[in-house]
Amino acid sequence: MDFTIVNTVIPAIQADLHASVEQSQWIISIFLMALCASMVVAGRLADLHGRRLLLYLGMAIFGLSSLGAGLAGSIEWLIPFRFIQGVSCAALYTASAAIVSNAFPEGERGRAIGILFGVNGIGLAIGPVVGGMLVSGFGWRSVFLVNIPLILLSFAICLRGVHESRSSDESEKVDWLGLVLLVISVSGLMLGITQGIKWGWTSSQTLSVFGVAVILLVIFVRVERVKPSPLIHVDLFFNRGFIVASIATFSLAFFYCAAFFLMPMYLKMIGHLDGFMIGTLLLPTTAVMALASPVVGRITDHIGPRPLLMAGFLLLALSAALQARFENSLSFAYIITAFAAMGLGWACILGPSTVAALASVPERLGGVAMGASWTLHNLGGAVGLSIATIIYQVFARNWLVHAVHARVPLSPDTAGAIVADPLSAAARLSTSGMSPEAVEQVVGQFFVHGYQASMWMLLAICLLASGTIGLCIRARSRT
Template sequence: MSSAIKTHSRWLALGGISIASFLGCIDFTIVNTAIPAIQTELNASIDQSQWVVTMFVMALCSFMVAAGRLADVYGRRGALYTGMLVFALASLGAGLSTSIGMLIAWRFVQGLACAVLYTTSANLVADAFAPRQRGMALGLLFAANGLGLAAGPVAGGLLVAAWGWRSVFLLNVPLIVLAFALCLGQLQASRPPATTQKLDIPGLLLLMLGIPGLLLLISHAGEWGWGSVQTLLLAGGTAVLLGLFIRIELRSEQPLVNLGIFTNRRFIAASMATFCLAFFYCAAFFLMPLYLGLIRGQDSAGIGWMLLPTTLVMAAVSPLAGRLVDRYTTTPVLIAGLLFLALSALIQSRFTLNSDLSTVLLAFACMGIGWGCMLGPSTMAALSSVPEQLGAVAMGTSWTLHNLGGALGVTIATALYTSVTSSAGVWTQVVFLSGFQAAMGLLVGVSLAGGLAVLALSRRSGMTAPAQTWSGK
C-alpha cells in the first residue's frame, strides 16, 4: 500500500498519527499531577481519586486485543478515526465532569479510545512507508510517544497552576481535531479483502471482564491478604472467565485472539521484550520519585524536572533505534536495550544518602537509552512476526502483555520494597534505601533474564527472517 501514497501524504499522516499517539501517552503522566486538585474540587477521597488513573489503565489493557481485532475486521483507517472521535468526546466529558464518579467513567471511555489509537497507529505508519523508511518512520512515531511521557509531569503542574485541572483534559480536544485534520484524505482504506469476517462477541466480553479481574487481583491481593475471602472469590471468578475465554477461542472459527500466535517464537520473543520493558519502567517510575523526594528532598516540580532526562533521552534515542533496526534487525537492538535497563537498575541499586547528582542522572539516562532501544523495535518485531492481515491482533496482544507487565512490575517491586522495609519496624532514610535497593536488584534480574530469553528465542526462530507464513488457522 505504501507505494500508492504520495510522499507528502505520508508525512502529513505521520504527523497526525503522532499527535494522537502523543496525546494518549501524555495522559499516562499528566493526570497524576492533577490528582490533588481533582480531589479538592470534587470532594473525593484518596481511594476514589486513584481510580481516575486505575480505570484508564484497566480499560486500556482489557480492550487492547479487541481493538486490534476490530481494526482487522472493519479497517484500520476507520478504527483510527473512530478512536480519535471517542477520545475527543471522552476528554470533553472528563473536563466538564461535576463528580468523581462521572470523571472515572469518562476516564474509562478515554482508555478504550486510547486502546484503538495504540493498536492502529503503528500499523498505519508501517503500511504508509516503504520498508527502507519504515524503521525511521516508526522511530519518529515512538519519539512522539516519548515526548508525551516526558512532557506529562511538567505540563500537568503548569496547566493546573494556570487554568485548573480541567485544562488537562480539555486541551486534548483541539489537538485531536488537528490530528484528524492532518490524517483526513491522506490515509488509504486498509480493510482486508475478505468480507465474511466477524467479531467474536463472547470472547470480547469474557476478555474485558477477565483482564480487569486479573489486574484487580494483582493490585489488591496483598492488601486484602492472599487467603482472604475477597481474594479467593476474585481469583476463582477470574480463573473461570479466562478459562472460558480460552475454551471459546480454541473452538471459534474466527477467534478474537488466535491462540496459535503463541506458538510463534518470534512473536513470543517480541512480547517478552515489551513485557520486561513495561515491568521495568512502571516499577522504576514508581520508586524513582520516592527516592528523589524522600532522600534528595525534591519538591513535586523538582521531581518532574529530574525525571525529564529519562524520557527526553528515550525520545532522542527512538529514531536512532529505528535506523539501527533497518540496518541490523530488531534482535541486537532489543538486547542492547535490556542491557542498558539492567545497567540503570544496577547503578540505582547502589544509590546512597549522598550519591552524586551526576550518578543519579547517569542512571536515569541509561534507563532512557534502554527504553528508546526497545519501545519501537519490540513493536516492529511483533508486527514482522505474523502475516500482514493479523498485524493489528499481534499489536493488540503485544500491548496487552506490555500493560500486564507494567501492572506486575509495580505490584511485585512494591511488595518486595514493603517486605524489606517493614521488617525494620521504624522508617528511616536508610531503611527506605534498603527497600529501594532490593527492588532495583529485582529489576536487574528481570532485565538480564529478558535479554537471555530474547537471545535464545531469536536464535531458535531466526528473528532476522521475513515474516512467517503462519496464517493464524
C-alpha cells in the same frame, strides 16, 4: 502525554472533589484496566472494519470523554469518563501503529515506528511538566480539556494524510463471545493485580477474582481454537517471533511502570525537591528515549529487532544496578546517568518489540498482533508495579522495625503503615520522642532500603528477559 499528565494533578482532584485516597487511585487504575482489556478488541476491529476508521472513532471518543472528565462535578463521574478514555486510547495505540506499519515497506518499517514512538516519548516527557504548569495556572480540569484542541489538530492532520487499510479477508467477523470472555477475564486479572495489596494476596476476595479470571481465560482459549474467525489466533503464542516480542514488551512495561513509580518518590523523599525539579530530573529518561527512538528505528531496519532488544535490557539492567546503589543523599550526575541509561534501554526495546510483533504475523493480522502485544504490555506494567510495591514495603518495613526497636518498639503493622505512606512518615515518627534529626535519618534509610531492594528485583527481571530472548534467537538460528 495523557498517560503521565494526569498523575501530576491527582492531589488537586482529591482536594477539589473531596475524594478519598482509594477513590483517587482509581483515576489511574480504571484507565489502565480499560486500556488493557480493550487492546485486542480494538486491534481486531481495526483489521476488520478499517484502521483509519477506528483511529477516527478513537480520537472522537477520546475528545468527548476528555470533555466529560474536565467537566465532572464529582469523583463518581470522573472515574467512568477515565474508563472511556482508556478504551479510546486502546484504539489510538493499536490503530496508529498498524497504520504506520501498513504505510511503509518492510525495509523502512523500523524507522517509521521508531519515529512514532519517539513522538510518544516526547509526550511522556512533557506530560509532568505541562501538567504542573496547567494545574498551577488553570486548575486540574485544564489537564483534561487541553486534549480537545489537540484532538481537533490531529483530525486536521490525519484527514489529509492517513489512508484506509484493513484485512483482505472479507469472510472474517467479530467474535462477540470471545470479546466478552476476554474483556471480563482481563479486567478480572487487572482488578486482582491492582487491588491485591489492599485486599491481601491470599484473601478470599483476591483469590475469587483471580479464579474467575483464570477460568474465563481457559474457556476463552477453548472457544478461540474452534472459531472460524477468532478474536485472537491462539497460534500466535506458539510463534517464536511473537513470543520474543511478547517477552520484550511485557518485561519493558514491568520495568518502567515500577521504576517510574519509585523514582519520583526517591527525589521527593531524599532530595525534598518540588514538582518542577522532579520533572526536570526525570527528563533524562523520557527525553533520551524520545531522541533515541528514531535512530534505533533506522538501526532496526538494518540489523533486525532482536539484537536491539537484548541490548535494551542490558541497558535497563545497568540503570537498575546504578539505582540500587542510590544512597540517603543526592548525586545529580549519578542520578542523571542512571536515568539516561533507562531512557536509552527503553528506546531500544519499545520500537523494536513492536516491529518484531508485526513481522511475526501476516499483514492482515497486524491489528490483532498489536492488540495482543499491548495487552501483554499493560499486564506487565500492572504486575511490575504491584511486585515492586510489595518488595519496597517488605524490605522497608523490616529495616524500620529492627532499626528503631531499641528506641521505639514498632509492631510490623504499624511499621507497614508508616512505610506505605512515606511522605507522612516523619510526622508519625516525630511523636515517638525521637529527635528531628534522627527521624529524618530513619525515614531516609528505610525508604532507600526498600528502593534498593526493588531495583535489585528489576535488575534480575532485565537479565532474565535478555537471556530468554538470547535463547530464543539461538534456538531459531539452529532451526
